Amino acid sequence: MARLALSSPLDVRLLDKGLSVGEALAAFNTAHDEAGGIVSFLGKVRPGDDVRALELSHYEPLTLPGMKELAKAARVRFDLEGALVWHRVGVMSPGETIVLVATAAHHRRSAFDAADYVMDHLKSAAWFWKRERRADGWHWIEPRAQDRIDLARWN
Amino acid sequence: MARLALSSPLDVRLLDKGLSVGEALAAFNTAHDEAGGIVSFLGKVRPGDDVRALELSHYEPLTLPGMKELAKAARVRFDLEGALVWHRVGVMSPGETIVLVATAAHHRRSAFDAADYVMDHLKSAAWFWKRERRADGWHWIEPRAQDRIDLARWN
């Protein structure tokens, strides 16, 4: 497998094209061979619900800096050995990856909680705007009430 | 990357040698391209604590059937599209993978909870016995009190 170079301990990226999940997680695993537990979350565009495409837009001066702050906050809060936070922007098709998060920690509970925390914040507290193309055109998506409840768990 | 064939929806294995985490997760991802969210947990032998090696033993007639029951229970409880539950047996060195769990679901909360559930049960309710080799020889490991508390969350 081609070697992918990750920045350590935090690797945060905005991606404008597809990514190889297996390669990214293999590299993250290699970069954190001292960690007892590694958790990953992979979010994909779901087929069905009549969604033909999904577009994520961002605001350059805020989005990546905000993701870096989020990764740093997670690292401190959960005593992580490292984290990977990758988010796609642009237009995606069903089945394509939107987001990949991985967290490495001494204990599994910290790794689970940190990945959960990062995802809750990416969903409803990061500078992204999402719209879906259905049969009748594009529709902007607002965070669901559940997303806000999920986020409030961390306060 | 070589194509790895997974049984779907549940792929449950006892492994007596190392595994390629990137390859396994890439295959799982491909097998579940309808899932909105995929969570994985990778547990490794931690270096340090003076641990030179770790041995996991099992009891053939119970261990794999028990893991299959666990995967089935998780699938029903969390409405999973699929799960991968792989556990090493035999002697491992620091940095080597002990366990790999992946769960695919419509929503991220189900995928997170299911991976967490499977790990808690593998830790203290599956038929494995673990011992560590330190400077002064082998020591059997009992589940920590925390592991039993984690398990009780699901009752």
Added chain:
Amino acid sequence: MSVTILFLGPLRDIAGEQSREVDGPLDWAGLREAVGPEVAAQLNEDRVNLACKGRVLADKRALKAEDGDEVALLPPVSGG
């Protein structure tokens, strides 16, 4: 030189354009006038934020943009 007003996410559809150039300086009242009544109504909502020069304003009503600055209108987000 002028102030660039950027419309993010759904505000782009409401504004009917991605950005607009207006003469500086630009304050809260001037901004609401520049973007038209429909976008101004959105701006009044707490959940719509304002960034100036790449920083989110704690109090958007305190906006003071000069020529050359970029002012971004940030509606509620949805990522992941």
Added chain:
Amino acid sequence: MSVTILFLGPLRDIAGEQSREVDGPLDWAGLREAVGPEVAAQLNEDRVNLACKGRVLADKRALKAEDGDEVALLPPVSGG
């Protein structure tokens, strides 16, 4: 033909062997006698389970093993 008694995990160290063959039939009293006092003391603990023919017994004191059966002594587990 005989009954095979298997010692799993730390019970293997206490028994000093991995398995032992004894003549069937074998019940709870016979098992405790066959394994010696140290292992028998462990067996009395609730957290030590017993399997016969690959099935964990709900009531280990109801053990009834015949020649050809495998009886496994299962101490507390620790995986992952």
